[in-house]
Amino acid sequence: MSPNPATLSARGLRAEIFRHPLPCSSDPELFFDLADVDRPKKNAVRKRQEQAAALCADCPARAFCLELAIRERPEYGMYAGYTPEEIAAIADGLNAAPAEGRAA
Numbered sequence: 001m002s003p004n005p006a007t008l009s010a011r012g013l014r015a016e017i018f019r020h021p022l023p024c025s026s027d028p029e030l031f032f033d034l035a036d037v038d039r040p041k042k043n044a045v046r047k048r049q050e051q052a053a054a055l056c057a058d059c060p061a062r063a064f065c066l067e068l069a070i071r072e073r074p075e076y077g078m079y080a081g082y083t084p085e086e087i088a089a090i091a092d093g094l095n096a097a098p099a100e101g102r103a104a
């Protein structure tokens with residue numbers, strides 16, 4: 001049984017993530033080379049984000065990856081199927097949620 005991501009340290013989350021075969025390791029440019037570009041290329045970036053998100057959907061480490069991204073708020077790339085803006089919104093929503101938190 002996998003541990004609850006919310007109970008792990010950042011180091012523990014990384015250990016859980018790298019214990020699994022990761023779809024992003026086979027094509028890191030698809031996930032982490034998504035820099036802002038001029039408007040004519042934005043559709044291409046969006047398409048790559050969607051491709052990355054589809055691979056994340058089947059990733060066995062997704063819950064750990066999302067927890068780490070929520071804590072670290074990356075500035076670029078795709079993590080657990082989300083853009084940095086989406087991760088920031090998730091994190092802000094969790095911070096605004098009632099005290100029962102996400103560990104339940």
Ligand code: SF4
Nearest residue numbers: 024056059062065080
């Ligand atoms: S969920 Fe995280 S670890 Fe898994 S493929 Fe996506 S970015 Fe990589």
